[in-house]
Amino acid sequence: MYGIKQVHRMYVWLATGPGGLKPIWILAPEKVAFVEKESLASDDDIIGDPGLRKPIDSYPFEIRDSLRRRYLAKGPCQPVGHEFPFTFIREKNRRFQVAWFKDYEWLEYSVSKDKVYCLYCYLFANNNRSGGNVFTEIGFNNWKDGRRAFVNHEGSPGSSHSGCR
Numbered sequence: 001m002y003g004i005k006q007v008h009r010m011y012v013w014l015a016t017g018p019g020g021l022k023p024i025w026i027l028a029p030e031k032v033a034f035v036e037k038e039s040l041a042s043d044d045d046i047i048g049d050p051g052l053r054k055p056i057d058s059y060p061f062e063i064r065d066s067l068r069r070r071y072l073a074k075g076p077c078q079p080v081g082h083e084f085p086f087t088f089i090r091e092k093n094r095r096f097q098v099a100w101f102k103d104y105e106w107l108e109y110s111v112s113k114d115k116v117y118c119l120y121c122y123l124f125a126n127n128n129r130s131g132g133n134v135f136t137e138i139g140f141n142n143w144k145d146g147r148r149a150f151v152n153h154e155g156s157p158g159s160s161h162s163g164c165r
């Protein structure tokens with residue numbers, strides 16, 4: 001079966017012409033795809049360590065929803081038993097605190113990078129989000145300012161993070 005799988009946004013513009021004002025419908029092109037049927041992500045597509053994942057946008061359109069569902073079902077990568085390494089930051093040895101996992105359930109820790117990421121922003125943030133890509137691509141590891149950075153990332157109800165939930 002062929003068809004439009006998903007349309008997230010539709011814009012309506014009014015244009016003046018010989019017949020007066022006319023609506024012009026514009027579909028956001030990156031959100032429209034013709035697919036035979038939804039394909040399912042394979043086990044190989046699911047990467048446990050958030051520091052080793054490819055951006056969702058780099059996967060074929062028809063498996064992205066399946067990928068998102070599988071990552072959501074799996075939940076954030078929170079290796080509580082890990083021996084978190086110390087880094088010397090501002091006169092002190094500091095490291096990731098396990099308690100942060102409880103307080104910020106979106107938090108994911110990468111064992112390979114010793115950095116944290118946000119599961120929801122990884123799965124749902126779009127490329128023009130505000131607030132940069134620290135919690136999606138670069139990774140955060142300034143353990144001195146952990147809590148402050150996490151609260152900032154959560155932001156107000158209208159923040160890009162909240163929009164991803």
Ligand SMILES: [Zn+2]
Pocket residue numbers: 106118119120121122135153161164
């Ligand atoms: Zn987020």
